[in-house]
Amino acid sequence: MKRTFSRVVGPLVVAWFALNLYRASLPVLLPEFRRLYGIEYGDAGVVFGLLFAGLALSQLPSGLLADAVGDVRVMGTSIVGASLTLALFGATRSLLGFGVLAFTFGVFVGGFRSVAISAVTKKVPATESGSALGLMASGNPLGNLVGPVVTAAAVLSLGVSQTPLALGLVGVVLSVGVWWLLATGAGQDGGQNPQGVERGEATSAIGETRGRLSLVVRTLSTRRAILVVFVSLAFSAAWQGVFTFLPSFLVETKGLDLGRTGLITGITFGVGILFNVGAGRLADRIGHERVMFGGLVVSSSGLLLLPSAGEILSVVAILVVFSAGLSSIPPARDAFIGSLAPAADRGSVVGGVRTVYILLASGVTVVTGTVIEYAGFTAGFRFLAVLLLLGVTAGFGLVRQNGAVTQELVSD
Numbered sequence: 001m002k003r004t005f006s007r008v009v010g011p012l013v014v015a016w017f018a019l020n021l022y023r024a025s026l027p028v029l030l031p032e033f034r035r036l037y038g039i040e041y042g043d044a045g046v047v048f049g050l051l052f053a054g055l056a057l058s059q060l061p062s063g064l065l066a067d068a069v070g071d072v073r074v075m076g077t078s079i080v081g082a083s084l085t086l087a088l089f090g091a092t093r094s095l096l097g098f099g100v101l102a103f104t105f106g107v108f109v110g111g112f113r114s115v116a117i118s119a120v121t122k123k124v125p126a127t128e129s130g131s132a133l134g135l136m137a138s139g140n141p142l143g144n145l146v147g148p149v150v151t152a153a154a155v156l157s158l159g160v161s162q163t164p165l166a167l168g169l170v171g172v173v174l175s176v177g178v179w180w181l182l183a184t185g186a187g188q189d190g191g192q193n194p195q196g197v198e199r200g201e202a203t204s205a206i207g208e209t210r211g212r213l214s215l216v217v218r219t220l221s222t223r224r225a226i227l228v229v230f231v232s233l234a235f236s237a238a239w240q241g242v243f244t245f246l247p248s249f250l251v252e253t254k255g256l257d258l259g260r261t262g263l264i265t266g267i268t269f270g271v272g273i274l275f276n277v278g279a280g281r282l283a284d285r286i287g288h289e290r291v292m293f294g295g296l297v298v299s300s301s302g303l304l305l306l307p308s309a310g311e312i313l314s315v316v317a318i319l320v321v322f323s324a325g326l327s328s329i330p331p332a333r334d335a336f337i338g339s340l341a342p343a344a345d346r347g348s349v350v351g352g353v354r355t356v357y358i359l360l361a362s363g364v365t366v367v368t369g370t371v372i373e374y375a376g377f378t379a380g381f382r383f384l385a386v387l388l389l390l391g392v393t394a395g396f397g398l399v400r401q402n403g404a405v406t407q408e409l410v411s412d
Contacts, residue, residue: 009124009132011181012116013139015079018174019109020143022086025151025167026051026102029089029160036160037093047095047102049362052240054106056358062111063118063351064212067344071119074347076179078112083175087168090161110358114351121338121346127284129338130291134280134331141272141327144243149266212345216352219340224401227394228336229357231292234391235329236361238299241368241384242322243268249377254312264312268319272327279328280335288332288339289402293395295332298325300388307378336398 026048066074085105092098116136124132154163219225246268250261283291302322309315341349364387372380 009120009135011178012075012120012136014174015075015112015178016116016136016139017143017146018139018171018178019079019082019112020140021147021150022082022105022143022167022171023051023109024144024147025086025164026089026105027148029151029155029164033089033098033160047098049366050099051102051106052358052362052365054103055110056106056355056362058107058110059114059355059358060216060348060351063114063347063349064209066115066118066347067212068208071115071122071347072179072182074115075112075119075182076175078108078115079175079178080172081108082112083168083171085168086171087165089164089168091165114354115347117334117338118347118350121335122343126335126339129335130280130283130288130331131277132280133334133338134277134283137280137330137334138273138276140330141270141276145266145270145273212348215341215345216349219349220352220356222340224398225340225353227397227401228292228333228340229353230394231296231329231391231398232333232337232353232357233360233364234296234388234394235326235333236357237364237368238303238384238388239326240361240365241380242303245368245372245377245380246319249381250315253377254315256312264316264319267316268323271320271323275324275327276331280331282328283332283335287399287402288336289395289398291332292329292336293392293399295325295328296388296392296395298322298328300385300392301325303381303385303388307381 062074062078082105085101085108089098089101092101117133120132120136121129151163151167154166158166220229243265246265247261250256250264256264279291279295299322302318302325305318306315306322309318337350337353338346340353364384368380368384371383
């Protein structure tokens with residue numbers, strides 16, 4: 001595990017942290033761009049919508065490509081491409097330009113995660129996959145915590161136009177280093193042809209792609225895949241909804257200034273780092289299904305209590321509980337999704353599953369915003385809590401199914 005971490009998992013942790021730092025910088029940059037270039041709030045929402053669309057739509061193609069040409073090539077292209085795209089944000093002046101860059105940025109960021117999950121599950125033993133994926137997943141909350149702070153400091157010292165350029169150029173240097181570490185440490189990482197057919201033949205490549213797409217469809221129709229899609233949809237919708245509207249909730253209903261709002265949001269992200277790692281290790285010991293189920297129970301309980309919390313300390317305590325539950329889900333979920341397919345086709349299947357639930361969750365985020373606009377924060381958060389409770393039902397189904405399989409094996 002130590003050698004695998006240093007040569008494979010370690011660079012992926014750094015890369016995923018950097019990509020999430022980039023993504024977390026955009027909410028800080030966009031208000032300044034709106035002020036300078038007259039972009040309306042609704043226009044900024046369209047830009048973020050395009051980013052998430054690119055993020056979702058790139059999952060399956062990146063997995064198919066990784067299975068054909070190798071994981072390292074796709075992951076390396078993703079981190080370099082995201083860095084260069086971020087640098088260009090400082091040069092554009094039109095809404096169309098921002099939209100195109102946001103979608104492109106989402107494509108590059110989205111092209112990394114599914115392939116990285118596949119790469120880790122290929123290189124790390126199944127008994128340690130949760131721990132490894134938990135370490136990689138910790139880059140998400142850490143990037144979301146550090147990104148706004150770094151970006152705000154850069155804007156104050158460099159200006160809004162130079163900040164994305166500086167972040168992007170630093171990212172390119174970092175990306176080249178990560179790419180080199182992955183290339184030298186990963187060995188054979190996909191793009192293998194078990195039938196021995198030459199990859200240069202176009203007909204063979206088309207046939208392999210069709211076969212993998214067919215496998216994705218068949219996998220998504222299985223009970224295990226359907227249940228984990230529901231679990232993942234509940235997680236993603238709650239994550240996107242709460243962290244999109246949490247600052248507004250704290251300012252508008254609790255009367256907090258932006259400084260304290262940022263601090264509370266940062267605490268919430270910080271807790272996630274600890275539980276990403278700890279829950280991954282726990283999943284390796286007691287089972288991925290049980291950890292997903294427990295995380296959904298805890299997070300839904302916290303979200304149900306959040307709107308009725310009065311004192312700010314109560315709000316913080318409930319957010320910590322919510323974050324602890326929600327942050328324990330990704331390592332177990334990612335390891336479980338990785339187990340749905342053989343190594344040679346894993347990138348395609350992981351990408352297909354992630355495309356489905358991320359697209360669905362993006363739609364739920366739009367619905368949540370509409371509910372909050374017309375019925376208030378209490379209704380919006382409880383809507384998400386109900387979705388988490390549906391996820392609890394799906395998680396319980398996974399636990400029962402795993403128990404039935406285990407009992408069958410014992411009986412045999």
